[in-house]
Amino acid sequence: MREMKLFLGPQHPGMHGNASVHLFVDGDIIKRSYLLPGMLHRGFEKGMERHSWVNNISLIPRVCVVEPDINEMAFAMGVEKLAGIEVPERAHWIRMIVLELARISIHLMAYGGLGGPTGNYTLMYHAHADRNTILNIFEKISGHRVYHQYIVPGGVRKDLPIGIEEDIHEFLNDLESRYTEYRDLGIENPSIQARINDTIMLPAHVVWELGVTGVGMRSAVGKAYDIRKVMPYARYDQDEFDVPTGTYSDATCRIDIKLQELVQCIGIIRQCLEKMPKGEVRVPFGKGQSMRWTVPAGHVYSVVESSRGEFGYYMVSDGGTHPYRVGVRGASYPQGLLGIEKYLPGTRIDDAALWIDTMGVCSPEIDR
Amino acid sequence: MTNTINNVEFVRNLVEDNYKVNKTEVIDQYQVSFEVEKEEVHRLLAQLRSEGWIQMSYLSAIDWIADNEFELVYIVFNWEKPVYIQVRTRLDRDNPVMESIMPIHPGCKYYEREAHEYFGIEFPGNPDFHKPLILEDWDDMPPLRKDFDPRAYSDAHFSSREYPETHENTLGQESKVAQRESRMARVFKVGKGGKK
Numbered sequence: 001m002r003e004m005k006l007f008l009g010p011q012h013p014g015m016h017g018n019a020s021v022h023l024f025v026d027g028d029i030i031k032r033s034y035l036l037p038g039m040l041h042r043g044f045e046k047g048m049e050r051h052s053w054v055n056n057i058s059l060i061p062r063v064c065v066v067e068p069d070i071n072e073m074a075f076a077m078g079v080e081k082l083a084g085i086e087v088p089e090r091a092h093w094i095r096m097i098v099l100e101l102a103r104i105s106i107h108l109m110a111y112g113g114l115g116g117p118t119g120n121y122t123l124m125y126h127a128h129a130d131r132n133t134i135l136n137i138f139e140k141i142s143g144h145r146v147y148h149q150y151i152v153p154g155g156v157r158k159d160l161p162i163g164i165e166e167d168i169h170e171f172l173n174d175l176e177s178r179y180t181e182y183r184d185l186g187i188e189n190p191s192i193q194a195r196i197n198d199t200i201m202l203p204a205h206v207v208w209e210l211g212v213t214g215v216g217m218r219s220a221v222g223k224a225y226d227i228r229k230v231m232p233y234a235r236y237d238q239d240e241f242d243v244p245t246g247t248y249s250d251a252t253c254r255i256d257i258k259l260q261e262l263v264q265c266i267g268i269i270r271q272c273l274e275k276m277p278k279g280e281v282r283v284p285f286g287k288g289q290s291m292r293w294t295v296p297a298g299h300v301y302s303v304v305e306s307s308r309g310e311f312g313y314y315m316v317s318d319g320g321t322h323p324y325r326v327g328v329r330g331a332s333y334p335q336g337l338l339g340i341e342k343y344l345p346g347t348r349i350d351d352a353a354l355w356i357d358t359m360g361v362c363s364p365e366i367d368r
Numbered sequence: 369m370t371n372t373i374n375n376v377e378f379v380r381n382l383v384e385d386n387y388k389v390n391k392t393e394v395i396d397q398y399q400v401s402f403e404v405e406k407e408e409v410h411r412l413l414a415q416l417r418s419e420g421w422i423q424m425s426y427l428s429a430i431d432w433i434a435d436n437e438f439e440l441v442y443i444v445f446n447w448e449k450p451v452y453i454q455v456r457t458r459l460d461r462d463n464p465v466m467e468s469i470m471p472i473h474p475g476c477k478y479y480e481r482e483a484h485e486y487f488g489i490e491f492p493g494n495p496d497f498h499k500p501l502i503l504e505d506w507d508d509m510p511p512l513r514k515d516f517d518p519r520a521y522s523d524a525h526f527s528s529r530e531y532p533e534t535h536e537n538t539l540g541q542e543s544k545v546a547q548r549e550s551r552m553a554r555v556f557k558v559g560k561g562g563k564k
């Protein structure tokens with residue numbers, strides 16, 4: 001059969017974000033493939049050099065659209081390390097609540113996104129309805145639904161509103177009560193199982209070759225390699241949680257791990273609400289007019305565990321009011337670019353969308 | 369995994385005893401940086417890989433235009449001894465060439481392509497480093513160099529929007545601003561501070 005060129009995306013139900021996968025197919029078997037990024041390139045790394053440290057707070061959440069809070073956390077941690085400031089105790093716990101709520105929301109979105117390539121849209125509607133509840137909570141906390149600009153260098157922007165604990169508890173109880181329903185709809189559903197079992201394998205030796213982190217790595221290696229456990233930031237060392245792992249990394253295993261992480265997130269948020277002390281939530285990292293705040297010179301790589309893996313900011317300061325260089329290590333860079341080029345060939349066309357969904361390829365953070 | 373201070377000491381001994389290190393910086397208990405010569409980078413990264421620093425986390429460059437140099441940064445990580453190691457080296461800015469580290473870390477292929485696209489650094493050994501990745505049909509100098517001016521680029525490439533000199537009211541009705549102004553004038557004429 002003659003080799004044919006197909007485009008998966010940028011407009012396709014299985015494509016998450018504005019990227020395109022070029023597939024060279026023979027029948028329905030992929031022979032060659034590569035990602036075509038750049039449709040969402042907004043020049044953030046250059047833009048950050050042209051904005052002051054404080055102005056950048058409103059720029060960075062845009063790096064990853066669906067999970068903006070990890071950007072704020074990585075940036076804030078980097079500035080705190082360079083400036084050598086201590087964050088108030090209460091701010092650490094509030095940050096963890098926000099980050100874990102965001103993790104639930106993106107795992108729900110990824111799980112619901114499974115409905116696109118497998119043709120079960122009910123799952124997607126349920127997941128997005130629950131994500132909407134989280135966005136309502138974020139709106140009460142920070143005033144914004146998607147880009148919160150809530151975690152800032154030195155703490156969080158303001159304290160939690162009165163009565164938000166009840167809202168969060170109510171949401172968590174509701175989600176927990178419907179957890180089995182979620183499993184029945186997606187991963188336990190025979191029609192979906194036929195599509196996701198034993199497809200899109202990721203062998204353990206490939207993980208180190210690609211540099212894949214996060215759910216993809218833990219599902220293949222079988223070890224609890226999670227930044228929150230290995231080198232805890234905020235107060236993750238004081239909370240008890242498990243890191244679900246697997247050793248047979250097909251699409252089912254990776255989705256299963258995401259769902260198990262959902263339960264762990266619920267547990268972490270409950271512990272945070274219980275252990276959170278009272279007090280200050282923010283210390284300024286400079287003196288005087290905030291647009292002229294400077295950060296001492298130095299190089300730092302600050303890293304957090306996102307829902308897709310290790311997410312880092314490499315920040316260089318020359319002691320001025322603007323960053324000298326900010327580099328973003330997108331968590332989906334390895335699996336999105338090299339993974340698609342090397343490990344998609346040999347699979348079928350309809351499995352390409354499953355790779356993008358279960359490995360969590362996020363095109364905004366690849367393009368920046 | 370718990371005794372993290374010893375991990376940093378282990379790395380320092382390992383690197384400082386065997387390589388010529390220009391500057392060592394311990395950033396915190398999980399991170400340490402070394403500035404080494406360009407020739408030693410491959411040997412150092414290969415030894416670190418055999419010691420367990422198998423994950424290539426990040427590769428990028430910094431443009432130190434005042435020194436006329438580029439600084440390449442390699443960040444590697446070991447999950448069993450959690451220490452991030454920054455390996456930094458300086459390149460001549462006029463002739464930026466660095467052998468690819470793809471034989472050691474194959475995952476750096478796209479990072480090197482990106483560094484070539486953004487800074488113009490060449491990576492012989494990487495088969496695709498010269499191919500365009502993110503910027504489509506780019507015809508200027510690499511954009512993350514410090515002497516690249518985005519404003520001048522956009523002025524040269526995109527036509528500026530033309531605005532009319534006068535704001536004429538083509539519809540023949542009173543504009544909202546004018547309505548508000550006449551209303552306020554009426555209110556203050558009455559002299560009751562806006563109350564009817």
